Amino acid sequence: MEILVCARRVPDTSENEIELNAAGNDIERDELVYSVNEPDNYAVEEALQIRDRVGGNVTVVTIGGEDDEEILRRELAMGANHAVLVSDDAFSGSDGRGIATILRDFVRKGHYGLILTGVQADDGAAQVGGMLAAMLDYPFASLVNSIAVEDGKLKVSREIEGGNREINEIDLPCVLSIQTGINEPRYVGMRGIRQVASVPIPTLGAAALGVNQSAVGEAAAKVRRVDYFVPALSKEAEMLHGSREENASKVLELVAAKGGLK
Amino acid sequence: MVGIYPPSQVTDWLVPSRSLFLTIHVLGVACFLYIVAKRLVPLTRAERDPRFDRPLIRLGRVLKFWLGQWKHPRYKFAGTIHILVFAGFILLAARAFTVLIVGVSENFVMPGLSGRAGPIYDIVTDYAATIVFLCMVVAAIRRLVFKPARYAVPAKYGKSHTPDAVFLLGLIAILMVADSLFAASNAAGHAQRGQPVETLATLSLPWMLKIVIGSMPLATLWGLNVGAYLVHEVTFYFLLCYRPFGIQFHVETSLFSVYFSKLERGTLKPVRWGVRDEHLDQVKSFGVKTFEEFTWKHMLDFYSCADCGRCADNCPANAVGRPLSPRFITIKARDYAFQHYPVFGKANNGKPLVGNVYSEDEIWSCTTCGACEEECPLLVEYIDKIVDLRRGMIDDGNVPQSLQKPLKALESRGNPYGKMEKKRGDWAKSPEVQQSGKVKVLDGNNDADTLYFVDSITSYDDRMQSIGRATARILGSLGKNFGILGASEKDSGHEVRRFGEEMLFMALRNHNTEAIKASGVQRIVTADPHAYNALKHDYKDVPPVEHISEVLAREVRAGNVRFNRVEDEARVYAYHDPCYLGRHNQVYDDPRDVLDTIPGLKRVEMKRSRDRSFCCGGGGLMLFYEPKEEQRMGVVRVRMAAEAGANVIVTACPFCMVNIEDAIKVAGMEGKMSVMDLTEVVDQHMVRGVCDEKREELETATVGG
Numbered sequence: 015m016e017i018l019v020c021a022r023r024v025p026d027t028s029e030n031e032i033e034l035n036a037a038g039n040d041i042e043r044d045e046l047v048y049s050v051n052e053p054d055n056y057a058v059e060e061a062l063q064i065r066d067r068v069g070g071n072v073t074v075v076t077i078g079g080e081d082d083e084e085i086l087r088r089e090l091a092m093g094a095n096h097a098v099l100v101s102d103d104a105f106s107g108s109d110g111r112g113i114a115t116i117l118r119d120f121v122r123k124g125h126y127g128l129i130l131t132g133v134q135a136d137d138g139a140a141q142v143g144g145m146l147a148a149m150l151d152y153p154f155a156s157l158v159n160s161i162a163v164e165d166g167k168l169k170v171s172r173e174i175e176g177g178n179r180e181i182n183e184i185d186l187p188c189v190l191s192i193q194t195g196i197n198e199p200r201y202v203g204m205r206g207i208r209q210v211a212s213v214p215i216p217t218l219g220a221a222a223l224g225v226n227q228s229a230v231g232e233a234a235a236k237v238r239r240v241d242y243f244v245p246a247l248s249k250e251a252e253m254l255h256g257s258r259e260e261n262a263s264k265v266l267e268l269v270a271a272k273g274g275l276k
Numbered sequence: 277m278v279g280i281y282p283p284s285q286v287t288d289w290l291v292p293s294r295s296l297f298l299t300i301h302v303l304g305v306a307c308f309l310y311i312v313a314k315r316l317v318p319l320t321r322a323e324r325d326p327r328f329d330r331p332l333i334r335l336g337r338v339l340k341f342w343l344g345q346w347k348h349p350r351y352k353f354a355g356t357i358h359i360l361v362f363a364g365f366i367l368l369a370a371r372a373f374t375v376l377i378v379g380v381s382e383n384f385v386m387p388g389l390s391g392r393a394g395p396i397y398d399i400v401t402d403y404a405a406t407i408v409f410l411c412m413v414v415a416a417i418r419r420l421v422f423k424p425a426r427y428a429v430p431a432k433y434g435k436s437h438t439p440d441a442v443f444l445l446g447l448i449a450i451l452m453v454a455d456s457l458f459a460a461s462n463a464a465g466h467a468q469r470g471q472p473v474e475t476l477a478t479l480s481l482p483w484m485l486k487i488v489i490g491s492m493p494l495a496t497l498w499g500l501n502v503g504a505y506l507v508h509e510v511t512f513y514f515l516l517c518y519r520p521f522g523i524q525f526h527v528e529t530s531l532f533s534v535y536f537s538k539l540e541r542g543t544l545k546p547v548r549w550g551v552r553d554e555h556l557d558q559v560k561s562f563g564v565k566t567f568e569e570f571t572w573k574h575m576l577d578f579y580s581c582a583d584c585g586r587c588a589d590n591c592p593a594n595a596v597g598r599p600l601s602p603r604f605i606t607i608k609a610r611d612y613a614f615q616h617y618p619v620f621g622k623a624n625n626g627k628p629l630v631g632n633v634y635s636e637d638e639i640w641s642c643t644t645c646g647a648c649e650e651e652c653p654l655l656v657e658y659i660d661k662i663v664d665l666r667r668g669m670i671d672d673g674n675v676p677q678s679l680q681k682p683l684k685a686l687e688s689r690g691n692p693y694g695k696m697e698k699k700r701g702d703w704a705k706s707p708e709v710q711q712s713g714k715v716k717v718l719d720g721n722n723d724a725d726t727l728y729f730v731d732s733i734t735s736y737d738d739r740m741q742s743i744g745r746a747t748a749r750i751l752g753s754l755g756k757n758f759g760i761l762g763a764s765e766k767d768s769g770h771e772v773r774r775f776g777e778e779m780l781f782m783a784l785r786n787h788n789t790e791a792i793k794a795s796g797v798q799r800i801v802t803a804d805p806h807a808y809n810a811l812k813h814d815y816k817d818v819p820p821v822e823h824i825s826e827v828l829a830r831e832v833r834a835g836n837v838r839f840n841r842v843e844d845e846a847r848v849y850a851y852h853d854p855c856y857l858g859r860h861n862q863v864y865d866d867p868r869d870v871l872d873t874i875p876g877l878k879r880v881e882m883k884r885s886r887d888r889s890f891c892c893g894g895g896g897l898m899l900f901y902e903p904k905e906e907q908r909m910g911v912v913r914v915r916m917a918a919e920a921g922a923n924v925i926v927t928a929c930p931f932c933m934v935n936i937e938d939a940i941k942v943a944g945m946e947g948k949m950s951v952m953d954l955t956e957v958v959d960q961h962m963v964r965g966v967c968d969e970k971r972e973e974l975e976t977a978t979v980g981g
Contacts, residue, residue: 029685029694045696047688092673200673201680204687204779208557258738 015070015163015186017061018126019094020117020146021054022076023085024136034242041242050085053132057192059199060161061130062093068163071095073124077105077116086215091206092199102219107232110141115230117142118149119223128168129189133157140191147189155184156191288382289465289501297379297509304513311520311619312528318567318575318617324549325571327536334535337655342534347653351586354424357411358653361448364408365527368455371401372512375458379505395475402459402477409452409481412445419445426585433604437523437583444524447515452481454508460485461501468494521614523583530654533580536573537655542813542860545571545660547667547778556779563667563776566626567609567616570661577656578610587648587658592891593641597906600641602648602658608633630669639665640676641903643894644774645855650887659774666776679775682900687780690766690787691732692897701762703734703741704748713752716759718795726751726758727797729821731807732767733895733930739937740930746959747803747824753964754831758801764791770810770856771896785815792818801827803955805856805929806895812861823857825928825954829866832873838963842876849879849957850922852913852936853889854929867928867954874961882920890916893939895931910939914949928954 025032025041026049033042050058061072073096074089076082086097100120108116121129129147133156134140140156147154155170159179162169166186171179172193184190220227228234247253252268254261269275290297340346345362348355370386377384389397418424419438429436459474459482466473467490476483489500519525526533548559549571564570587602588594594601612633617623630636642662649658669675675683682692690697704715716722728751734744751758769784792800800821802808811821831837851871857863864886871879884890893909894901914936917925925936936951943949 026684026688026694028681029689031696045698047694049684049688198677199680201670201675201683202673203670203683203777204783205557205562205671206673208779 015064015068015127016125017065017070017072017128017130018121018124019054019057019061019072019074020129020131020142021058021074021085021089022051022135023048023078023082024051027136034244038242039239050088051132051135053134053192053194055199056194056196057130057132058089058092058094059197060192063197064161064163073098075100075117075120077101077113083215087207087210088202090210090213091202097215099215099217100223101217104220104227104231107235108230109235109237110139111145111236112230112234114142114145114149116223116225117146119225120218121150123223127187129187131189131191133191133193143189143191150189153184153188155182155188157193158190159193159196161190289498290379290505291382293502294380297505300509300513301376301380304516307513307517311517314617314619315520315579317623318613319572321568322572322575323569325573326549327573330539333539337537338531338535341655342531345653347651350651354584357415360407361411364404367404368401368408370397372455375455375508376512379509398474399477402480402482405452405456406481409449412449412452416442416445426589433607440522447511451508451511451515454504454511456481457485457500457504458508460489461497461504464490465494465497465501468497523581526580526582526654529576529580533576533654533656536576538657540813541862542809542856544663544773544814553782562671562778564661564664565628565668565672567613567629568626569668570664574657574661575613578606578613580654581606581610581656582654583607584653586651586653590647590651590888592645592647592909593643596909596912598641598903599635599637605634605658605661606656630665630674634665636669636674637904639669640901643891643898645891645894646859647888647891650859663774663776667778670776676901678900678902679897682897683772683777683780686767686772686784690784691736692767692900693732693736695736697763700735700765701760703744704760706745709745709748711749715748717762718759718797720794720796722759724757724759725798726756727792727795727800728758728760729768729800729802729807729811730760730765731802731804733934734804737930737934740933743803743930743933743953743955746953746955749959750824750828750955750962751801753962754836761791761795768807768810770806770814771898773814775897789815789818803928803953805854806931809856809860823863823928825857825863825867825870828870828958832870836966838966839874839961840963842874842961845876847878847924848922849877849924849926850882850917850920851879851885852882852892852917852925852927852932853886854927854932855889855891857928858889859887870954870958871926874957880920880922882916884916892932892935895929899931899934908939908942910935911943914939914943914945918945918949923949925949925951926954926957927951
């Protein structure tokens, strides 16, 4: 099966102290470290495991600039067969629909039987998977936490209330958004990345993909970010400024006082 | 053949059966050589391992650990038995050889034993055989009746080894009895025939047997003599050929294992011997994934293990129920080697070791504390093997999720917590540190000659920063011109390397090496034994490194440090040896000497201390790993301290501090037990200004003189 995984490079939430910039319209991006969006990494691992079971190829695509190549190298080191960087000045400032449009045009250039995305980007809004499926007129399943390949279709499951699982059958080709925990992604070390250092990663622009430039980019975006803000400290909120031990016992005391501990 | 000649007519009863004996000799030796050749096949297919250097040091180790049985008295009873049996075997070697030859050449005398030495040697070996026989009886009783716990085989590792052990003890006992009966029947026969009679050692086994059989008819004696010879010969060759199938192979291999044993403590073997760091990219596969990727010496280790169980008995992972027993790391590899390279037929296709022979959890469970290696009488190596197996798992991407995040953070941020680089030196800005002088951040433009290498946990963990502050204050009070690297320091990579991530380790090491060189310092001090071990053994071309306890001990001995009296008389201190300060680097006395200088400090020793110290639970990445275990190592350790009568555990390592502090809470011993770092104890009691006074005294003396 030819599998496409749409991945994205995001600031690593576990390794950054996210702060707002002075203008208040973005986060402070100096000194940030980036990594593959975590659910996307699970999607790549799932694609590799499906490929290893049923054969085929895994292609990883990302939309961005030169810096984003690092995540493609990482996914190649994990075992992806191909990686493609989709990059064009015209794409910058795209909203979710714009990104889905670019991906749609990329998908149409290939022959993918299965398209995976992460369930959501750490800095995103979980829009692209569903929109991409609609634009391609493919069926879509979200929050997928297991995949079984059957003839011409898949059995996928998602977690529902109370830890139960719901199993759905979905026809191929389709788009799935992958939940973390579906597998245990393999480790990629520096050695793995070094070994794929010379693997060429093609870059495709708007023209090569035949993207209608008036449908993407900042001008076409119909969802615009207007502000970032830190919630104001409300009257009920109490900040603890003691030592670790003091804070811990204070928290315990407060929770008990509010009836949280029986 | 026996019985054809009247017994009185032949001078030697063995002569008529010579051809039978010769046949057995030839068959026995041929069988043994064939089996040994087959056992050596995997060693020829193994990875290289250069162990042919420094022959004098190696011979010295053979004298100490092999001939001198150095490690054996660590287990008093079993050790004594082994020393007696070993000495017996060494003494009896010439006698056994003589007996074997006499069967085919009746006048053979071992060179050197023809004169007056002969009878003396006979007397000594009569006793040796008797002692070995008695040892076999005692050992069998021990195995069968007293059943020491360390010999038990958990169900997951297969059947009990006791039947095989007792079988082997029985064979050796038979050998001793046969040997003694042969000597006794010879002497009894000679006595009856009026020939010169050999002196048998009073109260020895041959002596007693001679009394029993002395009055038997000559023909019976002849039968006994030839029978004893035959039993001796057959048992000897059976044992010889049976040994390479199990634990007794160490009789043959131990000499080589000890000669080729690892000489440097605290070090790790490279990914591939003979491959330079810059060529590592060309190595197709890292670490050990299949049996043949072990080095030949490591395979020899598998053959040499005597299954004594001392490694597992001391292994903290085994003690807390983690799925790891060093004993079975070896036993399973040996069983696999025997099955993979059978004595009859060709080697069959190998399987990946992890997943078939070992489980992943088993390999990640090791804290590399070194207790197993310290204990092993045969100097079997474990840490290098564990690390090699981990290198293989890392190479295959087979890493627990719990370790992937810290590894990624180490790659991008240089610390396992993913904290900002620029905040690494923030701890040094606190007013408590600044009291004894500002801590310089070394950027190459300072005049500092000493680098305090802090490492990640002390830099970022808010509890451990106290160790950093105490260390800085001590160095300041000692008048050291020192500084830290601050944001340009990265993790030492000690655990990164021991978890098998060699390339990431190399990146961290190269970065730190450059930063250290750029700082222009002449020496390095650290309060973290893991950083200490890394800088001392894993780094190259950096200035000499000392642990703060070594610096302190020297200053204390020079009279440059004075301490205030311990105020709280109820406090009883026990010093816990960190693995990478104690076992791996032999620093046992310095921290104790420093503590003992503090007036009024009451100190007790835990049962397991110094080279038998019990690991706290492991440092570095081990803090992130979630082992399957019944209880925490730290909890076991805290209970040991309580048992020793202590209420303050002093350690000299931030990781020991984390683990023991947590363990005190888990064990519900808060208020009854506390833990402090050596630097904190010193900082608390140190009289400030002693150094300045001394300097002034010196200056005055110089001026006056």
